[in-house]
Every structure is written in structure tokens, then in C-alpha cells.
Amino acid sequence: MSRWIAKGLRSGVHTTRFPSAAATATAEEGAPSTVQVRWQGLTPAVALAASSLCPTAALSTSGAELAGELRFDAGACVLCGRCTREFPSAFTAVSDPRVAVQSRDHLRATFRWNEEKELAPVALQAEVAALERATSQLFRHSLHIRHVDAGSCNGCESELQMLSSPYVDLHRLGLFFTPTPRHADALLVTGVVTTNMKEALLDTYAAMPSPKLVIAAGACAISCGSFQGSPMSKGPLDQLLPVDAYIPGCPPTPQALLHGLLLAVGRARERYRAGEEELDGA
Amino acid sequence: MSGELQRLADAVGIQLEWRRQDEAYVRCSENAFQKTTSRLAARATLSDLFATNTPESPARLTAVLQAQGDPAWLLVTVELAEMAFASLTPDVHAASWYEREILEMHGLEPLGHPAPGPLRLHDWPNEHHPMRDQGDAVAELPQARRQARRPSVTGQGVFQLPLGPVRSGPQESAEFLFSSGGEDIVELDLRLGFKYRALERLAEGQTLAQALHLSERLAGTSAFANGLAFTLAAERALGVNISSASGHARSLLAELERLHSHFGTIGRLADTTGLLVAAAQYGLLKEEVLRACGRLTGHRYLRGVLRVGGMEVLPDAPARVWLQSRLKEWGARAERLRRLLEQTATFIDRLDTTAILHPDYALEHHLVGPVGRASKIDRDVRRDHPYAAYQTVDFDVPMVGDGDAEARFQIYAAELTQSFSILGQLLDNWPAADDGRVVIPRHAGSSLGWAESPGGETLHWLELDHDCRVVRWRARPASVVNWHPYAHACGSGNNLTDYPVIEASFSLSPAEFDR
Numbered sequence: 001m002s003r004w005i006a007k008g009l010r011s012g013v014h015t016t017r018f019p020s021a022a023a024t025a026t027a028e029e030g031a032p033s034t035v036q037v038r039w040q041g042l043t044p045a046v047a048l049a050a051s052s053l054c055p056t057a058a059l060s061t062s063g064a065e066l067a068g069e070l071r072f073d074a075g076a077c078v079l080c081g082r083c084t085r086e087f088p089s090a091f092t093a094v095s096d097p098r099v100a101v102q103s104r105d106h107l108r109a110t111f112r113w114n115e116e117k118e119l120a121p122v123a124l125q126a127e128v129a130a131l132e133r134a135t136s137q138l139f140r141h142s143l144h145i146r147h148v149d150a151g152s153c154n155g156c157e158s159e160l161q162m163l164s165s166p167y168v169d170l171h172r173l174g175l176f177f178t179p180t181p182r183h184a185d186a187l188l189v190t191g192v193v194t195t196n197m198k199e200a201l202l203d204t205y206a207a208m209p210s211p212k213l214v215i216a217a218g219a220c221a222i223s224c225g226s227f228q229g230s231p232m233s234k235g236p237l238d239q240l241l242p243v244d245a246y247i248p249g250c251p252p253t254p255q256a257l258l259h260g261l262l263l264a265v266g267r268a269r270e271r272y273r274a275g276e277e278e279l280d281g282a
Numbered sequence: 283m284s285g286e287l288q289r290l291a292d293a294v295g296i297q298l299e300w301r302r303q304d305e306a307y308v309r310c311s312e313n314a315f316q317k318t319t320s321r322l323a324a325r326a327t328l329s330d331l332f333a334t335n336t337p338e339s340p341a342r343l344t345a346v347l348q349a350q351g352d353p354a355w356l357l358v359t360v361e362l363a364e365m366a367f368a369s370l371t372p373d374v375h376a377a378s379w380y381e382r383e384i385l386e387m388h389g390l391e392p393l394g395h396p397a398p399g400p401l402r403l404h405d406w407p408n409e410h411h412p413m414r415d416q417g418d419a420v421a422e423l424p425q426a427r428r429q430a431r432r433p434s435v436t437g438q439g440v441f442q443l444p445l446g447p448v449r450s451g452p453q454e455s456a457e458f459l460f461s462s463g464g465e466d467i468v469e470l471d472l473r474l475g476f477k478y479r480a481l482e483r484l485a486e487g488q489t490l491a492q493a494l495h496l497s498e499r500l501a502g503t504s505a506f507a508n509g510l511a512f513t514l515a516a517e518r519a520l521g522v523n524i525s526s527a528s529g530h531a532r533s534l535l536a537e538l539e540r541l542h543s544h545f546g547t548i549g550r551l552a553d554t555t556g557l558l559v560a561a562a563q564y565g566l567l568k569e570e571v572l573r574a575c576g577r578l579t580g581h582r583y584l585r586g587v588l589r590v591g592g593m594e595v596l597p598d599a600p601a602r603v604w605l606q607s608r609l610k611e612w613g614a615r616a617e618r619l620r621r622l623l624e625q626t627a628t629f630i631d632r633l634d635t636t637a638i639l640h641p642d643y644a645l646e647h648h649l650v651g652p653v654g655r656a657s658k659i660d661r662d663v664r665r666d667h668p669y670a671a672y673q674t675v676d677f678d679v680p681m682v683g684d685g686d687a688e689a690r691f692q693i694y695a696a697e698l699t700q701s702f703s704i705l706g707q708l709l710d711n712w713p714a715a716d717d718g719r720v721v722i723p724r725h726a727g728s729s730l731g732w733a734e735s736p737g738g739e740t741l742h743w744l745e746l747d748h749d750c751r752v753v754r755w756r757a758r759p760a761s762v763v764n765w766h767p768y769a770h771a772c773g774s775g776n777n778l779t780d781y782p783v784i785e786a787s788f789s790l791s792p793a794e795f796d797r
Contacts, residue, residue: 003622008559014566031576055495080495080586147452151477154793155502155583160452165565179450196476197455200447226499232480
């Protein structure tokens, strides 16, 4: 046993400086967190071609080359890389892991073009009020998380397990997984909600004391992702439970998950907004 | 072509129809199917049994078999005239769960099956069959109602301990009902299917690109292997050859996937035995491999990298040099950790004689992968049916131990060593790049595809129409086979405290099983 202690001490500290030094930690995980549309580089032809490549509902178009629109939903993006590889001027990969948002609308953007093929983003009807929820402030210092796999592929679970690895080490931030819903402050849900898991999911939510948070992790929980149209899918999650934070990705990387958890408790701010340049302010 | 399969066919007295060099077919009459397949399966391995809806008859059954030492596959098919068939299970135990799946998904009754209960649909009314129901019937499937389960073990002092479907940590959903007299596991009643997403149904009518993306999302830690088996099936069905650089890249990434999956498995084993430092060390290794995958391909779980006819991303020369140095370091660290684990008595004591899966029992279930190899089932499609670039590398298929958790640990550790060796050989002999895009023909076709995922042999069957859209996609990942003997292994003289060790040592995925 002493040899293990020595081994542990010898290997030193590997933990990321995320989220305090987010900028330097950005490229650590080596893979993008989601995709962003650069509408200045977008043409109607590119929009139509890209949406035909997209395997999910992340990119969908209506209309034609003369007058139409492109709807982008980062919540459905499964990072297949087809649009970013084919049309790099219009679609870019986001390497910053801070992509979680508090409103589903922040993952959506629409771009419309007219007969002259002039393309412009469609403004959101009303800016969603800043979600400064009273509940989120309660959990600033410590958060106990109950995870429910409601029908994932095991990718999200694999990344959730990496949260406890020395590289991320979520305990240093006062975040803990708890086995019982009675002790849980937040429900972290992965996967499309399958017919068979719906009841267990709702039971778990009901067993948690109020106030409580719900976090949707991964494209499946946010939008049913790749499984939209499956006869067994009862999601997306926000049609069943009130969701406080959405973490896009397929699966979301450990740092993206961390940002989502911190966002849900008011310890991090939103950085990502679909169709817009990076939001400033950390 | 005069291999083991041909000799077997001669012995059974059937005529093989070779559609490809390594894919033979036998069309049976309804009367002959059960007898022929049983006789074949007595001397060969039953690797899959599935149903396909056909326009003319109610359905077609296909049994996939392979014989030790022959790189060819044998597919035995039968067109059913009625919604029932003679069960193989009384003669071939490995057919049991396949037949139960055929019954619940297609509504075809295996006559003579000893226990044909549902595996994934739980307590639903049995007139619903997701693979057969048309239109709204599928959408309006009733909600699963969880009914109290009647314990099959009763007696003084026997109690039931339920675990799941919502687990204690960030784990996959599955339900385990233990019957115990206090400490011992008398029986484990296993219930899967909570994550059934109807993947095969969803893929019907999809384009190749869409279905490929779906196959990569069948399971997370074997995403690449499943995508690879699907791609191979599509390429064989369409008669497409890939460049040797693509083949090398496929083998390279498949081995990287094995590295991160096995690091994760051994890390969980260490965690369940209370060795937190060891678990952390393996966690470091797993994260580093995932990051390397991300850096090489743009996706940590290697999704979106495969393309029918080649690869979307090929690692360039500087990346390969960088990977080579990383591999050297990982290999040395993994070897040191393995030695330390072997010298840690608390670790080995917990694993030794835990959850013994007797070789005879494993043989009856036609097991695959590390779980099978730890019980003396010498199967590995990388060696038996070479694909991608496995023909160009030398490697052993480790066979150690006699079926307990320690044997499984030894297999995982030994496979890591082999993977490092394979990766080194691939990088040393990288072929010159040729990025000529292969033109994908558009015609109907069907074929089998396969890959050795971290959990074992993964088989995909794909049938395409003239427009290259999916008519039938059958995915049989490793976990579909290896969950079968799991409950039995848990019940053989183990304690409840052994359970986490058992679960980690099997490393099975409910998502892979449920699909």
C-alpha cells in the first residue's frame, strides 16, 4: 500500500486550472465543444448544402435558394464535423468548453435570405430575461448531484466518470455526486428519455427535496439528438421537467460539463450564444 | 475455399453458396432450418441469429456461424411462412436470447423455447413488436409500468435487494434484483432494456451517411468499433475497396479505443477494490488517450471519422510522430501500474475466484471478447477474420486464467500490451498516403461487417436497396452476447460486497445490449 502512496505523490498535480484560467485550459481536451455559425460567410447555397449533410436537426432549411431560411440548433449538434469540414468559412468548431446556456433559445439561431440572396440573422423575438434564479444562489458553495441515465449511449457517462479523474477533479469545486435523490440538489440527466426510463426519471425528480435544479447534458437530453423520431424517445427533457442549464455536445467534454454545473449554480456565466460572436466578460 | 466451413458443410450434408470469398450462404427449408443450424452450431460458433421483415413471407431468419480456423462466415437463412419457427434453444443454448429478441421485436414465436420472456420491453402487452408494428402503432406504444417482480427464490431468511435502474454513481441504467440470505448472492434477476432506443428501427430507410452516424452512437466506449463494423458491411455490400492508408488509420484508431476503454475498465476495477491511487492513475491514462484521440481526429470518442470508402480524417506525419512518443510513455506507465497491481494483495485477493465463469459454461454461450477469452474461448475477429490493417501486424490473442475476475483483469492488461505493440507496428510501417476519393456505387446489396470492439466481437448485418438506403440493419455488439451468462456468474458463490468487482470485471454496457 505504501508503494501506491509513493506512486501518487510522485506523479504530482495534473489538475486543470479550469475554470479559473479558462483561456489557457481551452485547448486541453483537444476536441471541439460545439459548432458556431459565422453568418458573414454563409450563402444560401452553402446553407442548403450544409443542412443536407447534417445527420440531425442541428441544421435545417426551408425555402429555396431564392428566399428561405436556415435554422441552427446547437442543442442538436452531435459534432460529426461534416459542416465544419466542408464549409469552414460558414461553420467553425468552438474549442472553448464554456458552451453551456441557461435558456434553450440561446442554442438556436435563424438566418433568412431574400430573393436577392441577401442573408441576415433573424433577431430573437424577445431577449430572454437574465435567469438570476433565487434557487441557483443557494448552491453556490456546494452542490450534490444525482445523475440519471435516461437512455444514453454511455458516452456521457464515460465523460461524467472523467470528472472525478485527477485532470478535472470536480470535488475541488465543492461538487459531488450523491447516490440518493434525497440528498441531491441537482438532477443531471443524460440520454433521450426512453419509454422505459421515463418513469424512473420522474420518480427520481419527485424524490428530491425542493429547491432543486435540473441540468440537461448532451445533445440527446437537450433535443433527442441522433434519436429524434425514435418511437421509444419520450424527450426532450425540457418537455418533462423544468431545465436550468443545457450542456451541448456529443458527449459534452468534462470541462464543458463542469462549466454547465457551475453555470447552473451561478458560479459561471454564459459565454456561448448560437449565431453570435463570442460573448465577452468572464 | 476448402476450409473448415466446407468440411463442416460436407459433414452436415449441405450445399454452400459462396457469395463472396469469405461469405457462404445456405438456404434452408422451414423443416430443415432448426436441425441444420443445430448440427452446425454443435461444431461451430453461433455468432448471431436475427429476423428480417420481408415483403413476400412474414419474415426471414438468418443464423450467422463461424468455424475455428476458417476466415469465412456462414449464413443460414430460412423464409418463414408463418409467425413461428422451431426453437434452436433446446439444442443450442446460445440461441436463447436471440430468439427471445426475435419474439419481442418481430412477434415470431420460437416454438419449444423453454423461457421465452421479454428482454427489453418489460411488462408491455405482448401484441406490440417494435420491429414489426407499422406507423402509429409504434409511436403509441404504452408506457412501461413497473410491476413488482415476484422473487424466484423463497425461503426462511431470504430477502430481495433491488439495485437500479437509477444507479449510485454516474453509471448506465439497468436493474439488478439480488436474492440473498444475508451476505451471499443466491440469485441475480437481471433486467435490461431501460435504454432501448429502437436504433435498428430508426435506421430503416436512412441513407448510408445517416445510418453510419447512428451506428457510431450505438455505444460510447465502443463507438468506433461499431462504426467500423457498419462501414465494413456497407463497403462489402457495395464492393468498395479502401486505400491501405485508410486501413492503417482504422486499425490505429480501433486500438486507441481499446486503450481508453481498457484503461477505464482496469481503473474501475481498482476503484471497486478501494485502490484510489490506482484508479486515479488509470484515470490519467484514459484522459490522455481521449485527448490524443481528440487531437488526432477532432472527436474524443472517434465519431465522425469514418466514411464509407475511406476515412474523413487521416493522421498526418507530425501527428504520427507525436503519437509514437506518447505511446512509448503510456506503455511504460501501464506496465508499471500493472506490476504494482499484481503485487497488491488486497487487489488480487478480491479478484481471485470471484465470479467464476466456467469454461464449459462460456462455451455453451458462445461468448466473445475478453470475458470469453478469460474463460478459454479463443476468439478474436482481428485474427480469425482480419479486416482493416490487422493482416499486416503480428500480435497474440492473450489467453490466461480460468474464468474468474482476476483472469479477466489479466486479459485486459495483456491486451493493452498487445495493443501497444500493434500501434507501434502500424506507425512504423505507415503506407504512403493516397487520398483518391473512392466513388461509391449506388446499387442494392447486403453483407456482414465486423470488428473487435474493446468488449469483443461486434457483428453488423446490412441490407441496402437500389438507392443505397437501409432496408435492414442488424447490430450485434459484444455486450449482447456477454450479458447472457452474467447473472449466472454473479450467483456462483459470491457475496454482495463482491458485486462491484464483478460488474467492473465484466465491463458490459447496457446501451450496447439495449440499442
